[in-house]
Amino acid sequence: MTKLGRELASQGINVISLSVGEPDFNTPEHVKEAAKKALDENFTRYSPVPGYPDLRQAIVEKLKKENNLDYDISQIVVSTGAKQSLSNVILTLINPGDEVIIPTPYWVSYSEMVTLAEGKSVFINTEIESDFKITPAQLEAAITPNTKLFMFSSPCNPTGSVYSQDELAALAKVFEKHPNIFIISDEIYEHINFGTAHASIAQFDAIKDRVIIVNGFSKAFAMTGWRLGYIAASKEIAAANDKLQGQTTSGTCSIAQRAGIMAYEQGLDSVNEMKEAFARRRQLVYDLLQDIPGVKTNLPEGAFYFFPEISSFFGKKDANGNVIKDSADLALYLLNVGHVATVGGDSFGNNNYIRLSYAASDDSLREALRRIKEALGKLVD
Ligand code: PMP
Numbered sequence: 423m424t425k426l427g428r429e430l431a432s433q434g435i436n437v438i439s440l441s442v443g444e445p446d447f448n449t450p451e452h453v454k455e456a457a458k459k460a461l462d463e464n465f466t467r468y469s470p471v472p473g474y475p476d477l478r479q480a481i482v483e484k485l486k487k488e489n490n491l492d493y494d495i496s497q498i499v500v501s502t503g504a505k506q507s508l509s510n511v512i513l514t515l516i517n518p519g520d521e522v523i524i525p526t527p528y529w530v531s532y533s534e535m536v537t538l539a540e541g542k543s544v545f546i547n548t549e550i551e552s553d554f555k556i557t558p559a560q561l562e563a564a565i566t567p568n569t570k571l572f573m574f575s576s577p578c579n580p581t582g583s584v585y586s587q588d589e590l591a592a593l594a595k596v597f598e599k600h601p602n603i604f605i606i607s608d609e610i611y612e613h614i615n616f617g618t619a620h621a622s623i624a625q626f627d628a629i630k631d632r633v634i635i636v637n638g639f640s641k642a643f644a645m646t647g648w649r650l651g652y653i654a655a656s657k658e659i660a661a662a663n664d665k666l667q668g669q670t671t672s673g674t675c676s677i678a679q680r681a682g683i684m685a686y687e688q689g690l691d692s693v694n695e696m697k698e699a700f701a702r703r704r705q706l707v708y709d710l711l712q713d714i715p716g717v718k719t720n721l722p723e724g725a726f727y728f729f730p731e732i733s734s735f736f737g738k739k740d741a742n743g744n745v746i747k748d749s750a751d752l753a754l755y756l757l758n759v760g761h762v763a764t765v766g767g768d769s770f771g772n773n774n775y776i777r778l779s780y781a782a783s784d785d786s787l788r789e790a791l792r793r794i795k796e797a798l799g800k801l802v803d
Pocket of ligand 1: 443505506578579608637646
């Protein structure tokens with residue numbers, strides 16, 4: 423959708439993009455300065471495959487301070503982004519035929535990575551009524567003797583849902599009964615959370631060794647292009663990731679790593695500023711979405727997305743008589759007629775929804791929602 427939107431924009435059409443998954447802020451100045459300094463100091467050679475020890479130490483300290491979790495640097499592997507970390511973990515853990523449980527809606531790449539590793543994705547469906555969160559009973563029912571891995575994000579892309587401490591405790595109880603299942607906890611949106619404090623499923627000692635925390639710098643520090651992420655996991659899993667990475671990427675960019683140390687040293691002021699803007703926009707978009715007939719929405723607790731239900735428009739026709747059959751059709755219609763780029767929910771495993779990112783200015787959001795309302799209002803039975 424982002425690509426199609428750019429094509430329309432190149433024809434002179436004013437397209438508002440609500441389809442991208444990155445903060446619309448710049449990397450903080452002190453982080454950029456640290457990168458410039460790293461260049462001047464000639465941090466330009468290969469780094470250790472799992473990352474510079476002082477960056478890994480900074481991550482260990484972050485995990486202690488912000489998450490109250492104890493790790494040793496041998497348990498941290500830095501990579502070229504959370505995406506690379508997810509891929510490393512899946513490629514090292516999954517053998518052909520292994521089952522990976524993924525709650526839907528999920529981030530697009532999860533199931534594709536499982537396919538690449540010749541594993542089998544097993545989906546647990548969730549809907550807006552449960553705030554897109556699974557219950558322990560749903561989890562239990564999805565587990566089979568072939569289940570190797572469970573993976574989820576909280577805060578979630580695409581729904582913005584956040585699992586509370588109690589909800590995670592209930593899921594951890596299920597995993598306690600199944601000692602062969604690993605858990606990927608994708609916490610990349612940790613700091614973009616408007617509700618209760620972030621909780622990690624790694625906090626439960628009985629399962630901690632089987633939890634792989636995936637996190638990074640892209641969202642918290644507006645560093646999507648720097649390609650910097652990491653895992654915190656058991657020593658065995660960390661060693662396997664190190665080994666894989668040693669034969670593939672050799673680890674991530676030396677300069678980005680030095681900048682990452684500075685991001686953690688300087689703390690969360692820049693994140694909190696971003697979060698304030700996101701909180702205001704979240705309310706703005708929520709109010710505007712509620713004002714569109716046929717659209718059902720919840721108020722997501724984290725990340726910067728809405729995932730409204732739009733199936734009431736299926737079967738309706740546009741001005742040329744074309745029928746909107748699914749979420750992809752609707753997203754295309756909104757792009758072509760409303761000039762707003764969104765993403766159909768089918769990409770995230772649930773066709774009855776679309777994803778809107780509110781990482782855009784207040785004015786663009788107001789105008790985008792006005793256009794969406796107008797375009798949807800033109801569809802006829
Ligand atoms: N996990 C989720 C849920 C994401 O939304 C993203 C980025 N869109 C990533 C991982 C990957 O982040 P990175 O830029 O660190 O690779």
